[in-house]
Every structure is written in structure tokens, then in C-alpha cells.
Amino acid sequence: MDPRTRQAFALWTQAQPAVSAFVFALVGDRAVRDEVLQDVALAILEGFDGYDASRPFLSWALGIARNEVANARRRRGRFPVQLSDAAEHALAAAVAEVSDDDRARLSHLADCLRRLDGRPREICDLRYRADLSPARIASALGMQPNTVSKALERVRGDLRACIEERLAAEGAR
Amino acid sequence: MSELPPLDDAAFARLANAALDGEISAGDSARLSEAIARDPARAAQFARLAMLHDALEREMNAAAAGRAVARRTQALARFRRIAAIAAALVVAAFLGWFSLRTTPEASAAEIVARLVASAKSGDRTYVLRAVGASPAAPAVKRSGRPAPSIDGAILYVRGRGEYVLSRLDTEGNEVLSGSDGTRAWMVPAKGPVRVSRDPRRFSGALPGSQQGIAFIDPHADLAELAKSYDLTLKPASRTDALSRIEGMRRSDARGGPKRIELSYDESTALIRAIRLENLPQARGGPRTVEFELVDDAALDRDFFTHAFHHDASRVVIEED
Numbered sequence: 422m423d424p425r426t427r428q429a430f431a432l433w434t435q436a437q438p439a440v441s442a443f444v445f446a447l448v449g450d451r452a453v454r455d456e457v458l459q460d461v462a463l464a465i466l467e468g469f470d471g472y473d474a475s476r477p478f479l480s481w482a483l484g485i486a487r488n489e490v491a492n493a494r495r496r497r498g499r500f501p502v503q504l505s506d507a508a509e510h511a512l513a514a515a516v517a518e519v520s521d522d523d524r525a526r527l528s529h530l531a532d533c534l535r536r537l538d539g540r541p542r543e544i545c546d547l548r549y550r551a552d553l554s555p556a557r558i559a560s561a562l563g564m565q566p567n568t569v570s571k572a573l574e575r576v577r578g579d580l581r582a583c584i585e586e587r588l589a590a591e592g593a594r
Numbered sequence: 595m596s597e598l599p600p601l602d603d604a605a606f607a608r609l610a611n612a613a614l615d616g617e618i619s620a621g622d623s624a625r626l627s628e629a630i631a632r633d634p635a636r637a638a639q640f641a642r643l644a645m646l647h648d649a650l651e652r653e654m655n656a657a658a659a660g661r662a663v664a665r666r667t668q669a670l671a672r673f674r675r676i677a678a679i680a681a682a683l684v685v686a687a688f689l690g691w692f693s694l695r696t697t698p699e700a701s702a703a704e705i706v707a708r709l710v711a712s713a714k715s716g717d718r719t720y721v722l723r724a725v726g727a728s729p730a731a732p733a734v735k736r737s738g739r740p741a742p743s744i745d746g747a748i749l750y751v752r753g754r755g756e757y758v759l760s761r762l763d764t765e766g767n768e769v770l771s772g773s774d775g776t777r778a779w780m781v782p783a784k785g786p787v788r789v790s791r792d793p794r795r796f797s798g799a800l801p802g803s804q805q806g807i808a809f810i811d812p813h814a815d816l817a818e819l820a821k822s823y824d825l826t827l828k829p830a831s832r833t834d835a836l837s838r839i840e841g842m843r844r845s846d847a848r849g850g851p852k853r854i855e856l857s858y859d860e861s862t863a864l865i866r867a868i869r870l871e872n873l874p875q876a877r878g879g880p881r882t883v884e885f886e887l888v889d890d891a892a893l894d895r896d897f898f899t900h901a902f903h904h905d906a907s908r909v910v911i912e913e914d
């Protein structure tokens with residue numbers, strides 16, 4: 422691997438979680454997201470010579486991701502999530518802004534997930550590991566869809582609170 | 595800009611989560627878009643939430659292989675259904691089959707007997723996952739349209755041959771097929787309900803059904819498994835502490851998944867997962883399918899009848 426490719430690879434590895442979250446927010450489907458991410462990675466490698474190193478890499482990668490999402494939309498038609506062009510633009514700017522802070526915050530997520538057990542863990546497992554929608558989880562567990570959605574919101578709220586607690590404890594040390 | 599009032603925090607969070615859970619309507623998408631485009635703080639809020647969803651997916655999948663102990667305790671109930679089905683599958687044939695084998699497999703008979711003993715009849719709900727599915731080659735119906743996906747399908751099973759398979763079509767509508775043990779049925783998202791006296795009718799979507807191993811009829815599946823597969827015991831895996839029974843399709847067997855794996859907990863004799871590998875690809879679809887137990891709560895007495903799943907006003911066509 423030549424130095425230029427190594428640099429591209431290193432930058433992409435760092436940016437990939439934020440780009441992944443951005444693409445998923447636009448397409449709402451894991452398989453499509455993964456397909457788009459492959460195309461983004463390829464486009465970054467192919468176009469890295471045109472990257473202006475004075476600009477943030479993440480912003481550049483997010484721009485490429487928007488193009489690849491548009492290409493995927495042309496190939497596949499409608500996605501479950503349909504944000505307007507203005508919203509996509511605003512979201513790309515926001516992801517580039519919040520990315521560094523939130524990457525640090527999310528490093529505590531694994532620890533916080535270990536606290537999760539019982540039904541909340543099961544619902545979380547079905548949503549994020551088995552990739553079932555709240556309606557499908559409700560169907561599988563004999564619950565109301567609204568109950569599952571609220572349970573997921575509670576879980577995410579608890580996880581956010583746990584992350585904040587850990588950050589506060591870290592800051593107090 | 596639209597004249598809709600700005601969303602309050604709770605309403606924005608609800609729409610943002612609905613979008614990231616793939617359950618947002620077109621109207622709500624427009625409201626969410628407007629809020630994100632109009633207010634950078636809302637855009638940042640949505641970005642953070644999207645990153646949390648993404649990180650959750652990553653962590654849950656990364657943790658799955660490494661939390662064997664937690665899984666063993668919490669998943670006891672979740673996997674009971676597979677235990678019941680798979681143990682029933684191996685009842686007489688396994689015992690008979692092992693009795694014909696040489697000594698290395700002799701201890702397997704004891705384990706199988708334990709699996710059988712731990713199995714209980716009851717209602718079971720599984721989630722099916724397609725592994726290695728090719729998006730470019732989805733299963734195709736005779737009509738030429740893509741078949742509803744087996745990935746994420748939910749399979750409900752009771753007793754002998756009673757099942758309900760719930761899949762989503764490409765537009766996200768639920769397509770149900772099933773059997774009450776005597777009559778098979780299909781409840782499409784639109785159009786008439788079809789009913790047949792052939793209990794195997796409409797079972798083609800079940801992984802392994804073409805080869806008689808659909809994991810819905812213990813006795814028939816058992817006979818086929820014993821006839822067509824060489825079965826061996828595997829030691830407990832380091833990653834999940836589960837022992838395994840592996841079935842390799844015999845060279846003289848016709849069709850069927852090349853490899854079948856039943857994973858079970860050595861201490862409780864519960865079978866916790868079933869994996870069908872190298873499924874025939876002639877009609878597209880996934881190469882590998884995994885069954886994972888998610889619930890064993892009793893279902894309604896009439897759950898396996900077609901009438902339970904549609905309005906009385908739907909047209910029902912009796913095929914025979």
C-alpha cells in the first residue's frame with residue numbers, strides 16, 4: 422500500500438462511523454447503507470488525489486456520501502426515509518460539527534450496554550442486532566408497537582444518561 | 595417554508611426516532627425535514643441520535659459473540675422454542691440412528707436423549723435471518739416479482755405442522771402463510787385469501803421446505819434428517835459456550851441444505867439456534883438461514899387458522 426492510499430485508508434477509518442450514521446439517516450435501510458458505504462469508500466480511494474487536505478476530511482467524505490446516496494436512490498427508487506435536500510444539507514453540516522464530541526461520548530456506550538438486561542435488553546437486541554423494526558418486534562413478542570417504540574426510547578434515554586454519568590465521573594477524576 | 599408550527603422537543607424526538615427506526619410516514623418525513631433544515635440545533639440533535647443508533651447497532655453486534663454468559667441466562671426462555679422443535683426433530687430417529695453407529699457417537703445418544711427430555715411442547719416464535727443473501731438475486735416468484743424476504747421473517751410454530759410465517763413484501767406489507775395442521779393458507783397483503791386441504795401448500799417459503807426439512811413437522815423432518823444427514827457432535831465453542839450437533843448432507847441425499855447445525859446449552863440441554871447452510875440456490879434466496887428463538891409465550895388458540903389473521907370481509911378461495 423503506497424503512503425497516499427494509507428493516508429486515505431486511515432482518514433476513512435476515522436470518518437466511517439459518522440458517515441455510516443449519516444447515510445443510514447438518509448436511507449433508513451442497513452443493506453442499502455452498507456452498499457452505499459462501499460461505494461463511498463471506493464469513490465474516496467479513487468478520488469483521493471483531488472482531496473484538498475486543508476479542508477476537513479469528514480466534510481469531504483460526507484459530500485461524497487450524499488452523491489452516492491443520490492445514485493442509490495436513482496437505482497433503487499424511494500427509501501424509507503425521505504429527507505428534503507435542504508435537510509440533507511443541514512444534516513451533513515451537523516454530522517461534521519458534532520462528530521468529534523460524540524465519538525468520544527459513544528466510547529462509553531459498550532460499558533453502558535452491559536448494564537442493560539431483561540426485556541429492555543431483549544428489545545434492544547432484536548432492534549439493533551436482528552434489525553427488526555418496532556412493529557416486527559411487537560409482533561414477535563406479543564406487544565403493542567407503540568409500547569416497543571416507547572421502550573426503545575426509554576432504553577436510548579437511559580443509555581444517554583449513563584454516558585453522561587460516565588463522562589461526568591471521568592471529568593471529576 | 596411551510597406554515598406548520600415548530601415541533602416541540604418530544605414531538606421532534608418521536609419523529610427522529612421513527613425515521614431512524616424506519617417507521618416514519620411521508621407526512622412526518624416532511625415535518626422532520628423542515629425542522630432539520632430550519633434549525634441547526636435540531637439538525638445537530640438528529641445527527642447525535644443517528645450516531646447513537648449507528649453505534650448501538652455496532653456495539654450490539656460486536657457484543658453478541660462475546661457475551662456468552664449473559665446470553666445463557668437471559669436467553670433461556672428465548673431459545674426454548676428451538677429446543678422443543680429441534681429436540682422433537684431428533685426424537686426417535688436420532689436414537690435409532692445412533693444405535694446403528696460405532697462407539698465414537700455412542701455418547702451422543704445420551705446427549706440427544708437429554709435434549710429430547712428437555713424439550714417441551716408449546717408455542718414458539720422465531721426470527722429468521724438470511725446470511726449471505728445476495729441483494730442482486732432475491733428469491734423470485736413465478737410471477738417474476740421478488741418474493742417477500744425471508745430475512746427478518748417471523749415463524750410461529752405449534753405442535754405438528756401448525757405454523758404461521760410472517761414476511762414483508764418489497765413495499766413493507768405483511769404476507770402471511772401458514773397451516774392449522776390440516777389446512778394450509780395464504781393471506782397476502784391484498785387480494786383473496788387462499789386455503790388448501792394440502793397442509794404443505796404455501797410452505798415453499800420456509801427454508802428447507804423443498805427438501806422436507808422445514809422445521810415445522812417434527813416427525814417428517816426427523817425422518818428426513820436421519821435419512822439424509824451424517825450427524826456428529828461438536829465440542830462447546832469458546833465464543834458462546836454452546837455445544838453443537840452438526841449434520842452434513844450425505845452424498846447420496848437429494849437436495850437440502852449442505853450443512854445443518856443445532857446449537858445447544860450443555861448444562862440445560864436447550865437447543866438455542868438452528869443454522870441451515872448452503873441452501874439450494876436454483877430459485878435465488880439466501881445461502882444460509884438462521885433460526886433464533888425470541889419467545890415461547892402461548893399464542894391464541896386459533897392463531898394458526900387463517901381467519902385469525904384477516905377481516906371476515908376478505909374473500910376466501912378454497913382451492914380444493
